[in-house]
Amino acid sequence: xxGLTELVGAGIAAHLEQLGYRAEQAELKEILxxxxxxxxxxxxxxxxxxxxxxxxxxxxxxxxxxEGARGLVLVPTYAxxxxxxxxxxxxxxxxxxxxxxxxxxxxxxxxxxxxxxxLLTTPDTAHALQQRATLxxxxxxxxxxAWPELWADDPAVTALMADAKEAQRVVLTSxxxxxxxxxxxxxxxxxxxGVPGADQSAPFPLGPVRxxxxxxxxxxxxxxxxxxxLDPAAAVVWTLDTVGAAxxxxxxAGRATDVPVVTGDVPVAKLVIAWDLPGRPRLEQxxxxxxxxxFVPPQAERWAAIALRDRRPLRLAGAVETARDDAARRxxxxxxxxxxxxxxxxxxxxxxxxxxxxxxxxxxxxxxxxCNQAMMAPASTxxxxxxxxxxAATGIMWVSAGSADNLQPKDIVGAxxxxxxxxxxxxxxxxxxxxxxxxELPAADVQRISEAFTGTTLKRKRVLARPxxxxxxxxxxxxxxxxxxxxxxxxxxxxxx
Numbered sequence: 114x115x116g117l118t119e120l121v122g123a124g125i126a127a128h129l130e131q132l133g134y135r136a137e138q139a140e141l142k143e144i145l146x147x148x149x150x151x152x153x154x155x156x157x158x159x160x161x162x163x164x165x166x167x168x169x170x171x172x173x174x175x176x177x178x179x180e181g182a183r184g185l186v187l188v189p190t191y192a193x194x195x196x197x198x199x200x201x202x203x204x205x206x207x208x209x210x211x212x213x214x215x216x217x218x219x220x221x222x223x224x225x226x227x228x229x230x231x232l233l234t235t236p237d238t239a240h241a242l243q244q245r246a247t248l249x250x251x252x253x254x255x256x257x258x259a260w261p262e263l264w265a266d267d268p269a270v271t272a273l274m275a276d277a278k279e280a281q282r283v284v285l286t287s288x289x290x291x292x293x294x295x296x297x298x299x300x301x302x303x304x305x306x307g308v309p310g311a312d313q314s315a316p317f318p319l320g321p322v323r324x325x326x327x328x329x330x331x332x333x334x335x336x337x338x339x340x341x342x343l344d345p346a347a348a349v350v351w352t353l354d355t356v357g358a359a360x361x362x363x364x365x366a367g368r369a370t371d372v373p374v375v376t377g378d379v380p381v382a383k384l385v386i387a388w389d390l391p392g393r394p395r396l397e398q399x400x401x402x403x404x405x406x407x408f409v410p411p412q413a414e415r416w417a418a419i420a421l422r423d424r425r426p427l428r429l430a431g432a433v434e435t436a437r438d439d440a441a442r443r444x445x446x447x448x449x450x451x452x453x454x455x456x457x458x459x460x461x462x463x464x465x466x467x468x469x470x471x472x473x474x475x476x477x478x479x480x481x482x483x484c485n486q487a488m489m490a491p492a493s494t495x496x497x498x499x500x501x502x503x504x505a506a507t508g509i510m511w512v513s514a515g516s517a518d519n520l521q522p523k524d525i526v527g528a529x530x531x532x533x534x535x536x537x538x539x540x541x542x543x544x545x546x547x548x549x550x551x552x553e554l555p556a557a558d559v560q561r562i563s564e565a566f567t568g569t570t571l572k573r574k575r576v577l578a579r580p581x582x583x584x585x586x587x588x589x590x591x592x593x594x595x596x597x598x599x600x601x602x603x604x605x606x607x608x609x610x
Contacts, residue, residue: 117129117136119203120146120149121145121170121171122177124207125170125173127165127206128203129170132354133358133376133377134167138161140167141170143306144156144167144171144306145167145170145171145602146169148168148169148172148281148283149174149175150171150175151175151281152281152303153283153300153301153302153303153304154282154304154305155285155289155296155303155305156168156283156284156285156305156307157286157287157306157308158286158307158392159391159413160263160285160287160390160410161195162196162198162199162200162413162415163354163357163389164285164390165196165199165257165285169186169200169203170203171211172283173206173207174207175254175255175281177208177209178232180227181230181252182229182230182248182249182252183231183249183252183255184231184254184255185231185232185239185253185273185277185280186255186256186259187234187257187261188221188234188259188260189235189260189412190337190568191575192260192412192570193233193577194330194564194568195329196259197358200213200231200233201213204230204231210229210230211230212224212231212232213232213233213234214234214577215235215238216513216577217242220234220238221242221245223419224242224247225247228352231354232248236273237269239269240269240272240273243273244529250276250277251277251278251279253280254279254281255280255281255283256274256280256282257283257284258270258282258285258299259320260285260286261284261286261351262287262288262291262415265468270295274298282300282303283300284296284299284303287416287420288416288419289305289307289411307392317398317422318420318422319393319422320400320421320423320424321422321424322406322420322423322425323405323407323424323425324406324427325339325426325427325429326410326414327409327410327602328411329410330361330533330565330568332361333360333363333364333530334364336350336361336365336408337364337365337369342428342429343406345382345384345404346383347373347382348382348385349373349374349379349380349402349403350372350373350374350388351375351376351386351387351388351391351395351399352374352376352377352388352389353376353388353389354389355376355528356560357388357389358375360388361374361581362374374388378398379399379402379403381402381403382403383403384404385403385406386402386408387405387408388408389408390397390407390410393420402530406427407421429605430501443480443483443484470513483586506557507554507555508553508554508558508564508580508581509551509554509581510551510552510554510559510566510578510580511579511580512525512550512551512566512571512576512577512578512579513528513549513576514572514576515546515550516545517547518572518574519572520545520571520572521545522543522545524572525543525545525550526540526543528566529562529566532569533566535554535558539554539558540554541554562582563578563579565580567579
């Protein structure tokens with residue numbers, strides 16, 4: 114990494130080396146020097162934040178000198194979590210202060226205080242900060258547009274780019290034809306990578322492949338499920354970098370210890386599972402090694418339609434199977450109750466109903482009430498059970514949606530249980546406020562669950578989640594506690610004319 118150290122500094126070079134990058138890789142040799150020197154660049158790549166790392170490394174180096182907000186990265190709302198995980202450690206290695214988020218209030222306060230060097234947010238939020246004169250777009254040194262073909266056609270981008278006239282422009286796209294007009298307007302004469310030259314024909318899609326539609330936070334479960342369904346004689350998992358390798362290895366721990374996880378060339382195997390989206394050269398190598406299964410997040414469907422051929426979906430256990438298993442477990446509990454003895458108490462309570470309604474309908478109504486009560490029970494529980502002795506430490510997760518979004522406690526509980534696979538018994542009180550909600554969870558799991566819950570859709574709104582600071586952890590008021598008013602005095606009698 115000696116050559117990279119001279120180009121991007123020791124901190125960034127060490128970070129790239131830790132992730133498994135090598136100085137001779139094409140991405141680092143071609144793209145990184147250009148972005149580090151402030152050139153405009155367009156890169157065609159699968160829509161995954163991990164693929165943006167080489168060009169982000171160059172941009173962070175270029176932004177290392179200066180004061181105030183001088184870098185802006187615009188991404189779709191649902192991608193904020195993934196981009197934060199990639200960009201935060203890189204910014205730290207470069208000595209940059211990163212602010213990532215969709216909200217305006219905190220970003221505006223930090224921008225006004227001059228404590229932000231690099232802003233990671235959505236186009237709408239950046240435009241709102243620009244209109245408030247909090248974000249000085251004309252002072253930016255670099256602007257990154259991440260897969261703009263996935264954004265809505267919004268005037269926010271036009272307003273931002275019109276003022277950022279002197280800024281370096283970097284565009285990532287999985288569909289160059291879809292962003293051709295945008296590139297012509299805002300990154301004209303940019304160096305382009307991943308597009309065939311004028312004398313070359315467009316590359317054919319690669320395949321055959323099998324695909325699993327899964328979010329990035331659910332890949333661990335999908336990996337184990339795919340191995341269970343296919344049961345290959347020999348399998349290998351490919352990841353883009355060591356971060357993905359660690360996540361895949363953790364998912365396989367105790368379940369498939371004989372499946373190796375690699376970050377470079379894949380050895381020949383019956384089955385190759387791609388944890389990350391591969392670029393075209395890597396996909397060719399994976400296909401030469403064995404049958405390929407790709408994990409495709411929802412935002413990459415457009416890329417998959419262009420890049421893949423003979424695509425066959427691999428069906429894994431999903432929401433339907435989970436619901437079916439839950440129903441089977443409830444039926445088993447009813448059977449156990451019937452086999453344990455004659456339900457005298459229940460019969461006496463329901464005897465009047467049997468005279469007016471059919472027994473199957475009464476049973477179905479009771480079952481529905483039972484399910485609803487099970488859904489609501491965690492939300493109404495305000496104190497931990499003392500039956501097992503000292504209760505476990507709890508923490509609070511803050512969610513960016515509330516009653517103003519027609520949200521109810523059962524919506525949050527259902528999403529946690531069905532999508533994030535949180536044990537229902539570990540969810541405590543759910544307090545839905547007007548603009549946000551607070552969820553009580555085990556303290557040790559709040560950070561992990563918050564990261565997984567970010568991007569979940571509740572009532573047609575993608576939400577953000579983060580650990581909520583307890584009151585005792587919040588900074589004290591300037592000047593101490595509010596002074597006492599002293600004793601109240603009686604008001605003088607009113608004068609009546």
